[in-house]
Amino acid sequence: MTTADTVTGTAKTMVLNMGPQHPSTHGVLRILLELDGETVVKAVPDLGYLHTGIEKSCEDKTYSQAITLTDRMDYLNPLGNNLVYCMAVEKLLGLEVPKRAQYIRVLMVELQRISSHLVWLGTHAIDLGAMSVFLYCFREREEILKIFEMFSGQRMMTSYIRIGGVALEPPAGWRPAVRKFLEMMPSRVDEYEALLTENPIWIRRTKNIGYISPEDAIALSMTGPTLRAAGVAYDNRKVFPYSSYEEFDFDVPTRTESDCYARYMVRVAEMRESLKIVRQAMQKISDEGPIKAEAPGIIPPDREKMKTEMEALIYHFKIFTEGFSPPPGEAFVAVESPRGELGCFVASDGSPKPLRVHFRAPSYINLQALPKLVEGQLIADVIACIGTIDIVLGEVDR
Amino acid sequence: MTESSSQKASVVAECLRSWNPQAIAKVIEFRNETTIVVPPNLFRAVAERCRADAQLQFNLLTDATCVDRFPVEPRFELNYHLVSIPRRDRVRLQVELNSQDPVVDSLVSVWPGANWLEREIFDLFGIHFTGHPDLRRILLPDDWEGYPLRKDFPVEGYRDVPTSGELFKKSSML
Numbered sequence: 001m002t003t004a005d006t007v008t009g010t011a012k013t014m015v016l017n018m019g020p021q022h023p024s025t026h027g028v029l030r031i032l033l034e035l036d037g038e039t040v041v042k043a044v045p046d047l048g049y050l051h052t053g054i055e056k057s058c059e060d061k062t063y064s065q066a067i068t069l070t071d072r073m074d075y076l077n078p079l080g081n082n083l084v085y086c087m088a089v090e091k092l093l094g095l096e097v098p099k100r101a102q103y104i105r106v107l108m109v110e111l112q113r114i115s116s117h118l119v120w121l122g123t124h125a126i127d128l129g130a131m132s133v134f135l136y137c138f139r140e141r142e143e144i145l146k147i148f149e150m151f152s153g154q155r156m157m158t159s160y161i162r163i164g165g166v167a168l169e170p171p172a173g174w175r176p177a178v179r180k181f182l183e184m185m186p187s188r189v190d191e192y193e194a195l196l197t198e199n200p201i202w203i204r205r206t207k208n209i210g211y212i213s214p215e216d217a218i219a220l221s222m223t224g225p226t227l228r229a230a231g232v233a234y235d236n237r238k239v240f241p242y243s244s245y246e247e248f249d250f251d252v253p254t255r256t257e258s259d260c261y262a263r264y265m266v267r268v269a270e271m272r273e274s275l276k277i278v279r280q281a282m283q284k285i286s287d288e289g290p291i292k293a294e295a296p297g298i299i300p301p302d303r304e305k306m307k308t309e310m311e312a313l314i315y316h317f318k319i320f321t322e323g324f325s326p327p328p329g330e331a332f333v334a335v336e337s338p339r340g341e342l343g344c345f346v347a348s349d350g351s352p353k354p355l356r357v358h359f360r361a362p363s364y365i366n367l368q369a370l371p372k373l374v375e376g377q378l379i380a381d382v383i384a385c386i387g388t389i390d391i392v393l394g395e396v397d398r
Numbered sequence: 399m400t401e402s403s404s405q406k407a408s409v410v411a412e413c414l415r416s417w418n419p420q421a422i423a424k425v426i427e428f429r430n431e432t433t434i435v436v437p438p439n440l441f442r443a444v445a446e447r448c449r450a451d452a453q454l455q456f457n458l459l460t461d462a463t464c465v466d467r468f469p470v471e472p473r474f475e476l477n478y479h480l481v482s483i484p485r486r487d488r489v490r491l492q493v494e495l496n497s498q499d500p501v502v503d504s505l506v507s508v509w510p511g512a513n514w515l516e517r518e519i520f521d522l523f524g525i526h527f528t529g530h531p532d533l534r535r536i537l538l539p540d541d542w543e544g545y546p547l548r549k550d551f552p553v554e555g556y557r558d559v560p561t562s563g564e565l566f567k568k569s570s571m572l
C-alpha cells in the first residue's frame with residue numbers, strides 16, 4: 001500500500017503489516033492496518049495462505065472418500081465437519097439415520113464443542129497475557145481427545161461420523177470415561193472463571209472492546225457466539241433442530257453487551273450447556289441397537305454379513321470400487337459449529353462423485369466483520385478482537 | 399425440516415408472485431428445500447423484496463455459492479441461501495448464467511455480508527458482480543490465471559509454474 005492509497009493521504013497515518021506469521025493471528029492471517037498513532041483507521045484482512053482447494057478435491061472423490069477431507073478444514077471441529085457433510089449427503093439420498101447413531105453423533109459433537117471452546121479460551125487468554133489459563137485448558141482438552149481416541153482410534157482427524165451413521169460401535173468402557181470427564185469438568189470451568197471473570201486486567205482488555213450492533217452483525221452474516229453475544233438467540237440446534245436436538249434440554253446463552261467480554265461469557269456458558277447435553281446423550285444412548293442406516297448399496301454391510309451373504313459381499317465391493325450415486329439434486333444443511341452456522345451444500349448430477357461440495361465456513365464469514373470491530377480501536381485491541389471471533393484459518397481458507 | 403415446509407414455500411412464492419408476476423421463473427421442491435429460480439435481470443429486486451417484505455423478513459444471508467454445469471448451458475448456477483431469523487425459515491434463491499456472459503447484480507447493497515461470499519465466487523468461478531464495491535481475488539494470489547472451481551480446470555492444476563521471479567504475488571493494496 002502506498003501513501004496515496006491510505007485514507008487520509010497524508011503522512012499522518014502509517015501502514016503496518018500484521019501477519020501472516022504473527023502468533024496472535026491464529027494461523028496465517030494477514031492484516032494490513034492503517035494507523036494514526038495507536039488508533040486503527042482502516043483494517044484490511046488478506047487471506048488465502050492456507051488455501052488447499054478442499055472443495056475442488058471433493059469433486060474428484062466419491063461421496064464416502066470426501067469425508068476425510070472435511071476433517072482437515074476446521075481442525076478444531078473435525079466431527080462437526082463430518083456431521084454436516086454426512087447430513088447433506090444423507091439428505092440427498094433421503095436416508096434416515098437410526099436414533100442411536102444420532103445420539104452418538106450429538107455426544108461427539110458436543111464434546112468437540114467443549115474442546116474447541118477450550119482451545120479458544122486458552123489461546124485467547126494467552127494472547128491477552130494470561131499464560132496459566134492456556135495450560136489448564138489444554139489439560140482438559142487432552143481428556144476429550146482421549147475419549148475421541150477411544151471411539152475412533154484418532155485424536156483429531158477422526159472421520160468417525162460416516163454417511164448413514166457412525167463408523168464404529170462405542171468402545172467398551174466409554175461410559176466410565178465420559179462420566180469421569182463429566183464429573184471433573186464443571187469444577188474446572190469454575191477454575192477458568194475464577195482466573196478470568198473478575199480479573200481486573202482481563203476486564204480492562206475485553207470490556208467495551210470490539211463492539212458490533214446486532215443489526216450490523218446480522219447484516220454482515222455473523223453467526224454463532226459472536227451473534228449471540230449481541231443479543232440474537234440464533235442457534236441452529238434450537239431454530240432448525242437436527243440430529244434429534246429437539247429432544248435435548250439446554251439453553252442458548254445470550255448477552256447484550258456485544259463486546260469481547262460478552263463473547264467470553266457466552267462461550268463459557270456454552271461449555272456448561274454442552275456438558276448438560278453430553279450428560280443427556282449418555283443416558284439416551286442404549287447399549288444395543290444399530291449405529292448405521294440399513295441401505296444396501298450405500299452403507300457398507302457388517303463384516304459378519306459379508307462372510308455369509310453373497311449380496312453383502314457384492315455390495316461391499318461395489319461401494320468401495322464405484323461408490324454410490326445419489327439422485328440428481330441439491331441439498332443444503334446447516335449445523336451449529338463452535339464458531340457459528342456451519343453449512344454444507346452438495347449438488348449431485350447422478351454420478352458417484354459430487355458435482356459440487358461447498359462449505360459455508362463460519363470463520364470465513366465472521367472474519368468479514370473484523371474491520372468493523374477494530375476500526376477506531378487501539379492496535380492492542382486488534383489482538384483481542386481477532387481472538388474473540390474465534391477463527392480457524394484452515395476453515396477460512398479451505 | 400418440518401412438515402410445514404411446503405406450506406412455507408408456497409408463502410414465499412405467492413408473496414413474490416403477487417408483488418411481481420415475473421419475479422419467479424421456476425420453483426423447485428426437493429427434499430423439503432425450496433429453491434426459487436429468479437430471472438437474472440430481476441435478481442437484486444427480488445433479493446431486496448425478500449429482505450424487506452414484512453411477510454418474508456429474510457434478514458440473514460447465510461451462504462452464496464456457485465455450481466458449474468459445464469458443458470450444459472446455462473452453465474453457471476448461483477445459489478444464495480437466505481434465513482429469516484424471526485420467521486424461522488430458509489429459502490434458496492437461484493439464478494442461472496450463461497458461459498458467454500457470466501455477470502449478475504451484486505447483492506452487497508442488500509446484505510453487506512455478501513461481500514466476501516461474492517468475492518470468493520469471483521475468485522474461484524470468474525463470475526462478475528456488477529455494483530460490488532471491492533471485487534478482487536480473495537483466496538488466490540492476484541496474478542493467478544484461471545478459475546479453479548470451473549469444471550474445465552484440472553483438479554491437479556497446471557504444472558508449468560514459472561521458473562523465475564516471484565511465484566505468487568499477494569495483494570499489496572488496501
